[in-house]
Amino acid sequence: MAFHEGNNKFTKSVYHAVQGIIETVKVERNIKIHMIITALVIIAGFLFKINLVEWLSIVICIGLVIGMELLNTSIEHTVDLACQKEYHQLAKKAKDASAGAVLVVATMSVVIGMIIFIPKIWKLIFIN
Numbered sequence: 597m598a599f600h601e602g603n604n605k606f607t608k609s610v611y612h613a614v615q616g617i618i619e620t621v622k623v624e625r626n627i628k629i630h631m632i633i634t635a636l637v638i639i640a641g642f643l644f645k646i647n648l649v650e651w652l653s654i655v656i657c658i659g660l661v662i663g664m665e666l667l668n669t670s671i672e673h674t675v676d677l678a679c680q681k682e683y684h685q686l687a688k689k690a691k692d693a694s695a696g697a698v699l700v701v702a703t704m705s706v707v708i709g710m711i712i713f714i715p716k717i718w719k720l721i722f723i724n
């Protein structure tokens with residue numbers, strides 16, 4: 597395979613991946629909420645001048661939550677395709693487990709956000 601062919605294939609893959617993200621953001625309400633929370637957390641990070649480890653924790657959480665939400669959407673589409681939207685006990689199990697994965701990562705992110713920001717907010721209110 598010539599170098600430019602490989603390069604072209606990579607560009608196409610990135611294009612499709614970006615399309616997947618854009619489509620999901622357009623359609624899925626939950627990922628829009630995650631995006632808004634992400635923006636607020638980044639603004640709070642700058643306002644409270646959080647340190648490098650805190651930024652790293654937040655970047656990991658953001659990546660995990662949005663990545664997991666994209667996977668959840670992918671699983672929902674795959675299940676709908678497989679069962680043609682007919683009720684099926686296995687479809688329920690697959691979708692519920694997938695939604696559960698998002699919930700686990702989102703809960704972990706909220707806890708990390710609280711550990712980072714609550715002491716800073718507390719200091720701002722009661723010490724300043």
Ligand SMILES: Nc1ncnc2c1ncn2[C@@H]1O[C@H](COP(=O)(O)OP(=O)(O)OP(=O)(O)O)[C@@H](O)[C@H]1O
Binds near residue numbers: 626
């Ligand atoms: N084909 C099906 N058979 C059985 N249960 C289903 C089926 N489709 C959905 N469900 C049930 O309904 C729930 C919601 O499924 P749905 O596909 O509407 O996801 P959603 O509400 O769009 O989720 P999200 O808000 O995460 O995007 C699932 O978690 C599952 O319990």
